[in-house]
Amino acid sequence: MKHLIIGTAGHVDHGKTALVKAMTGIDTDRLKEEKDRGISIELGFASLSLPSGRRAGIVDVPGHERFIKNMLAGAGGFDLVLLVIAADEGVMPQTREHLDIIQLLQVKKGIVVITKSDLVDEEWLELVKEEIGDFLKGTVLEDAPVAVVSSLTGKGIKELLKLIDEVAEATQARLCAGAPRLPVDRVFSITGFGTVVTGTMVSGMLRVGDAVEIQPQGLTSRVRSLQVHGEKVEVAKAGQRVAVNLAGLEVDQLERGSVVAGPKSVFPSQRIDVRLVLLKSAARPLKNRARVRLYLGTRETLGRVILLDREELEPGFWAYAQIELEEKTVAVRGDHFVIRSYSPMQTIGGGTVIDPLPGRKHKRYRKEVLDALAMCEKGAPEEVVEHYLLSCRGLKEADEIVSATSLRSDEVLKAVNELTSAGKLKTITGDGRIYLVSMDIYRQWADEIEKLLTGYHRDYPLREGYPKEELRSRRFQALSSKAFQLLLAEMERDGLLKLTSQAVALSSFTPGPNPEMEKKVKIIFDIFGKASFQPPSWEEICRETGMDETDGTELLQYLIRTGDIVKVGEALYFKSDILKKAREKVAAYLGEKGEITVGEMRDLLQTSRKYALPLLEFFDRERVTRRVGDKRFPGRALE
Template identity: 30%
Template sequence: MSVIIGTAGHIDHGKTTLIKYLTGIDADRLPEEKEKGMTIDIGFSFLEKEGKKIGIVDIPGHEKFIKNMLTGVSGIEYIIFVIACDDGIMPQTVEHFNILKFLEIKNGIIVLTKKDLVTEEKIKELKKSIREIFKNSFMDNLPILETSIDDIKSFEKLKEKIFFDVEKIKNKNLDKNFLMYIDRSFSPKGFGTVVTGSIGEGKINKDEFLYIYPQKTKIKIKNIEQHGERLEYIEKNNRCALNISGIDYKDIRRGDFLYSENNLKSTEIINVYLSLIEGNKIKPNQKIRIYVGTSEIIGKIRVLEELSKNNFLCEIILEKENYFFQNQLGIMRNYSPLVTLGGIKILKVFGKKVRKKTIEYGEYIEELKNTLLGLENKNKEINIDKILNFLLDYHKKNYLEKGIDTKELKKFFSNKIENIQEIIDELTLLEKIKVIQGKISLIDFKIKLTKDDKKIKEEIFSIYKNARFLPYKYEIIEESLIKKGYQLNNIKSIHKYMVEENMLEYLGENRFILSGYFKESMKLLKEYFESEENKEKGITLGEFRQLINTNRDIAILLINKLEKINFLVNRKNIRYIKGE
């Protein structure tokens, strides 16, 4: 499955133990990790179910190893955010959250570990705190599950949920050039050079050639391995090990990357959009570290223009030339002490020095603003396509429904698209979609019944028509139609369609009535109350039952429904038409 999962959370909150229970693999591979009982470097394993495997990166939680955490988070699309029930939200919990937010990782699950160490009340308080602290962020709508080493079923439940979520993540465009940042390089006996990493873009086949940067050396892919299996090809959003020729493993460092072309040029100045964490500040020419892919790069930063509180256009002058891609996301930390300052988005790979208070400077700022706007508009177009394609798929699967409930659509995209309501409003204005009675659909979508659908509809209509004011419970109608050879799912779908199209009126207790008969009951009541005497005395339940020729149970349901829609009013068990 083309998705990489990662862990996040404070030290000693049980990330590695959780992965061990989920996978059966101990992701701590270094001797000092075993000795100290904490994850120092990134660890790798995989989750397996029914032959399907998903790569997992176990990320260190200790503040001393945030650098390694930033390496591990590269390429992740789904996060297992771990919070221990006994400790609750801690400093690295918040720091990891900020890093994930800046890297725009939006899919995942919050896992509360060590639930056996606290009371149910403490767990409720922790859940409340999580929702309050991370309000209006990608974590706001993530599901929360609890685990305990005393409850093995809790891990099975978590595993099921992860696979369910991951299967909904669609793989993206594979047409881009292959890109993989390297996190490890080694040489197993008899194999030559092996590099591992997470594939960020594209696809690669065995025996193809790539270029390794910054060396710009041409290399050949001898073998591709994933989760212990040899593959002929591999694509983005996967972790893998590549057995390569053309370079010695000792000449490769963490942060180097593999790319399809040899035409990339290095740069010493980049322009970025910087978002600072609340409370952080930067000084002119402050020495900083930026983390892009698996690289740590040192430079000095200068603010070109403040766009809003905590958001800036900046210039970063690098200590050494390096390679970047436009729109690439990264994390910025102070050089010393090591504190996470904020997130960056690369606007211009080949920046240039410009003096303030000059015409050129003003023009350059406008160019950067337009670049930022262009990237935002590009992302917006992608999000619009996501929504339109989602609706197209929804209509195919639910062709008898007017559309998807607005709340359901928002919930589905809550962690994937920011400002979802703005995009819905814009698509409505552009007449790409329509919103009717809280249901969203494509503008040209219309319900079309098949021949079989029409037959079922006629059968249902006939049953209700013959029943008049003595309708059967819905399950009896179902049984009747199943005996005639109709499929249960089709019966349910057509019946739901008839309710949504106002052909049927729901009374309660799983009973429906033809809308025509419902209106007829109101007409009969109006005729009844034309008499001055009846207007004065009202109508009892028994009299109403006789008026429409039904039994007591149906009369109660129907009269309650008429009260609910404010047609009738109840005064001491005597009913009157409201307003008369």
């Protein structure tokens, strides 16, 4: 059975709350101030049983102009709207503003309900119907059926319920596929249960025990329990009014406008790309960088509109824009929104989210930017996926693409297969996951790395390659260390480069000295050979060979990596074959004597204590020897 949310709309005191009570028996005005003033201030909620047995949720919104933001917090979840117009007053200012909001949010199914029919005669009623017909021309409710009722006498209520049932049957249900998403419109605490939030499930399903995230706060929680229409359930589905008991959170951590969603399914942003429409009724053009109030889901946020192809937007026209927000919000591609002027607060326009996570600020008056937005708005799934991967310039998993593009999982998987077959997508597997990147971006990265490595090898021919983390932090900061390692591994598999534990090099590169440096290496080896067990310091070698500090350090590190030179102690280096001889002598001595002292080591190698002690300490570390007091005995390496 499909699940639907029915919302009311209309001018203050036109009988919306009385109508809901006549249909459901529930008074949705719950606040003392609402009772005292006789008007709705906050959102009201009720459940409605229809003649077919279908149950729907009703959201009763305030009609007073001062509480439009509260109305907007509920209107985003409507599947079907009851536009309420009092027979004794007809179309009024908030009737017009509410219809503008319905139009902007694209609530396409609705019924016009003429209330208070007991206050007028038939002739007046016909005039009101005629006025309403003219008023609705050219709007989403132009062909909506009309019902005439009196909540006071009950006249027409049964007929209205039957009509709602018929329209509900023709109303498309929300998809339960995809990640769960519930924009929060109320937050409160219940003794013994803790924090509870309510809202309309706009997609997916929630189950008791599910892990969830609350954005844009970035909180994590678990679904402790669920209620739909006041009854406990194990599963809540898209299209239902849901109360969610969240574990481990306090009331003051959440607010109206928060979104309860599946883990890593939505991400907060302070920038969104949109198709923006300015209402014909707007009092003036909207200028570039105008400050506005954005209403998206249940959240109100201030922001500035950046018009991408003009200096101002005329009433009745549309444009592509980027809205820079003053606070983070959560959006999904295809979401509808409303904007109101900053001051005075009037509904002036709205539109559709094209890209909820644009990677950067757009430059204005750029054809490629406008073309990309047009494609992202209207393109086929494979075009949308390709554009997203081109624009984000990163490695993404399929579920991240689903979240960012609002495509269904099956659409994304099909698009990925088509793009991969066409050679437009690179698949990288690692850590038990599959990552995707645009082939164009992959090639750009490969070219950039090749150029960097070519220059690096020229400047540092003795080094094994560019340090991995330095390369990432300088040129690929947007990629995590893990993602960068996977990228490099894929490029190595493609034969584009080779890796060591710490460095990256071109596949054709072999570190080594040039001919001039080779001559110096030969001289250095001769010096070490003649010095035997009393090697000079590296600084002395640099002076003797005419090397400066930089070249000397580079060569020393190279010779250590190749194993030709071994660091024995602080500023003490031995040529590897000399060190091997020392080890053989010590091993033979221990084999004969069973132990050795520093003095005996000195005499054995015909050196001084300056070299004998560091050599023994080195052999201790290598487990050639084992120190006990002032003596050394055979270590594990000799056993």
